[in-house]
Amino acid sequence: MGIIAGARSSIRKILPRAAGETAMSSDSRLKAIIRAARGEDTADLLLANGHVVNVFSGEVFRADVAIAGGLIAGVGSGYQARETIDLEGAIVCPGFIDGHLHIESTMLSPFEFARAVVPRGTSAVVSDPHEIANVLGLSGIRYMLDASEGLPLDVFVMASSCVPATHMESAGASLSAGDLAELLGHPRVLGLAEMMNYPGVLFQVEDVLAKLDLARKLGVPIDGHAPGLTGRDLQAYVATGVRSDHECTRAEEALEKLRAGMYVYIREGTTERNLADLLPIVNPATARRCLLVSDDRHPDDLMDRGHLDHSIRLAVEHGLDAVTAIQMVTLNPAERFRLHDRGAVAPGYRADLVVLDSLRELRVRKVFHSGALVAEDGRMSSRARPAAATIAPSVHVAWDRLDLAVRATGSRLRVIRVIEGQIVTRADEVALPAERGPIEADVSRDLLKLAVIERHHATGRIGLGFVTGMGLKRGAIAGTVAHDSHNLIVVGTNDRDMMAAARAIADMGGGLVAVSDGRLLACLPLPVAGLMSDRPLEEVRAGMDALIAAARAGLGSPLANPFMTLSFLALPVIPKLKLTDRGLVDVEKFEIVPLTY
Numbered sequence: 001m002g003i004i005a006g007a008r009s010s011i012r013k014i015l016p017r018a019a020g021e022t023a024m025s026s027d028s029r030l031k032a033i034i035r036a037a038r039g040e041d042t043a044d045l046l047l048a049n050g051h052v053v054n055v056f057s058g059e060v061f062r063a064d065v066a067i068a069g070g071l072i073a074g075v076g077s078g079y080q081a082r083e084t085i086d087l088e089g090a091i092v093c094p095g096f097i098d099g100h101l102h103i104e105s106t107m108l109s110p111f112e113f114a115r116a117v118v119p120r121g122t123s124a125v126v127s128d129p130h131e132i133a134n135v136l137g138l139s140g141i142r143y144m145l146d147a148s149e150g151l152p153l154d155v156f157v158m159a160s161s162c163v164p165a166t167h168m169e170s171a172g173a174s175l176s177a178g179d180l181a182e183l184l185g186h187p188r189v190l191g192l193a194e195m196m197n198y199p200g201v202l203f204q205v206e207d208v209l210a211k212l213d214l215a216r217k218l219g220v221p222i223d224g225h226a227p228g229l230t231g232r233d234l235q236a237y238v239a240t241g242v243r244s245d246h247e248c249t250r251a252e253e254a255l256e257k258l259r260a261g262m263y264v265y266i267r268e269g270t271t272e273r274n275l276a277d278l279l280p281i282v283n284p285a286t287a288r289r290c291l292l293v294s295d296d297r298h299p300d301d302l303m304d305r306g307h308l309d310h311s312i313r314l315a316v317e318h319g320l321d322a323v324t325a326i327q328m329v330t331l332n333p334a335e336r337f338r339l340h341d342r343g344a345v346a347p348g349y350r351a352d353l354v355v356l357d358s359l360r361e362l363r364v365r366k367v368f369h370s371g372a373l374v375a376e377d378g379r380m381s382s383r384a385r386p387a388a389a390t391i392a393p394s395v396h397v398a399w400d401r402l403d404l405a406v407r408a409t410g411s412r413l414r415v416i417r418v419i420e421g422q423i424v425t426r427a428d429e430v431a432l433p434a435e436r437g438p439i440e441a442d443v444s445r446d447l448l449k450l451a452v453i454e455r456h457h458a459t460g461r462i463g464l465g466f467v468t469g470m471g472l473k474r475g476a477i478a479g480t481v482a483h484d485s486h487n488l489i490v491v492g493t494n495d496r497d498m499m500a501a502a503r504a505i506a507d508m509g510g511g512l513v514a515v516s517d518g519r520l521l522a523c524l525p526l527p528v529a530g531l532m533s534d535r536p537l538e539e540v541r542a543g544m545d546a547l548i549a550a551a552r553a554g555l556g557s558p559l560a561n562p563f564m565t566l567s568f569l570a571l572p573v574i575p576k577l578k579l580t581d582r583g584l585v586d587v588e589k590f591e592i593v594p595l596t597y
Helices: 003-014 026-038 110-120 130-136 138-147 177-183 198-202 206-218 231-239 251-259 275-281 299-304 308-317 322-327 331-336 495-507 537-554 562-567
Strands: 043-054 059-068 071-076 081-086 091-094 096-101 122-127 154-159 189-195 222-224 263-267 290-293 353-356 364-369 372-376 412-418 425-431 448-453 462-468 476-479 488-492 511-516 519-525 577-580 583-586 591-593
Touching: 026 059, 026 071, 043 071, 043 322, 043 353, 096 263, 096 290, 096 308, 096 331, 110 122, 110 138, 110 299, 110 308, 110 364, 110 372, 110 537, 130 138, 138 154, 138 177, 154 177, 177 206, 189 206, 198 206, 198 231, 206 222, 231 251, 251 263, 251 275, 263 275, 275 308, 290 308, 290 331, 299 537, 308 322, 412 577, 425 577, 448 495, 448 577, 462 577, 462 583, 476 495, 476 562, 488 495, 488 562, 495 511, 495 519, 511 537, 519 537, 537 562
Parallel strands: 043 081, 043 091, 096 122, 122 154, 154 189, 189 222, 263 290, 412 462
Antiparallel strands: 043 059, 059 071, 091 353, 353 364, 364 372, 412 425, 448 462, 448 488, 476 488, 476 511, 511 519, 577 583, 583 591
């Protein structure tokens, strides 16, 4: 059986029952909904005396919401139910849907992630698990699917298209079109995840085209990732069936992508904060093609600011109509990903609902998932329990083959310049002394050494470079969170502390550390693939707070989150300069370039 036929066969097997559908026959379910909608039968639950946000008409009006069998039976008046909740004038809107994120980037297990976002009104997420896939391949994606079963949060998955992201780095695994076909038979796998290797698309690389061809023939959504792509190259990229982008940083770029037929995902993450710059493109003509997404969020952000509720608030503060903002996290993502049973407060839709105090403060009072109350006043009330982590050790380093020394072979040094608040970098140059001695970090010029150590197969491969903008005055920080291949990345002011940080990471099986004078200042173990903790949300947040405090107060970095910034310095699909275990990458040329010349 061929790749396409096999995937179609798997899909046919799961079509009869939609997400969230009970064992009740479709015929019986329809009859029960019709009777409840007509008032012939008593509904299960009535949300009374509230105001409903209608994402179809843009209105907010007084109405009751009757719920039966986990679905909305009717919106109006005169309904009766076995249980009634008086909303006392509060506002009911659809549950929020994050159209693009990586759960692994929160460093939380799926269960703890749900604890963080469900009380904020999030009822569903569309996740690309390419972080764990780059470490463990299909088994990593299966882990994420298994660990997210039975949560009061629907976790949908896009099949990771770029494992590895490029040929210029060493991942722990690789996924072929055949592997993706197997994934696309799963009921919660919706389409092809962000095609980050846009140069591979433009240069017509066979395995890249095979994945696009698979998705096109199956007729599933294809997400994109094309920072700065414009002109004929953008036209060629979109012509392959890619229909979205979340990497826009300028309104002009976003508008060109809208004109090309793409959905624009307006991202507001921990490091990548693009909402304020992109919001001017949202108007009555474009709003239905725009989504608010989070992409990468850390626990402190989730706890202090929120999830999609924060993005809505921020959008409203910048002048966007509140109902339009809500539409961008409900109906828009639901239609984009063909989740036609959710995203609105209307008859026949899933009763994934959020009760708000007001459309300005957007404080979430209650959250319902399939008609069941799952969170109230900031706390998840669901009885779901976390799945056990069964992931093999993932840090394997050939220590005897590592050498951090950098020797000049030219008169000029290429340097990565960090831009705070963005994951793009600039390309700087530094003149080197005439004598060709070793190149060391220079704190006086904020010139720090950067190393990416292969940690999946103990090859001993190491990429060395230099970065400015991290601002460390002493010591080193390191982690196994290094997008997207997630090798061991370390930046420091001296080789001794860099090596101490790298060894500390390995000793705890993956995670994040801050080191000074050979002493461990703070650490956060991430034993699940070197990416996620097996501890509660509050402990992960406390560990992250301690790390950031150590990096800022102890080591002198001025960055709000030096670890998040560090994690993107190895991503060779985001311009301009990045470092992988194979060397320094000029992303615009899409090639490895000499460190000195």
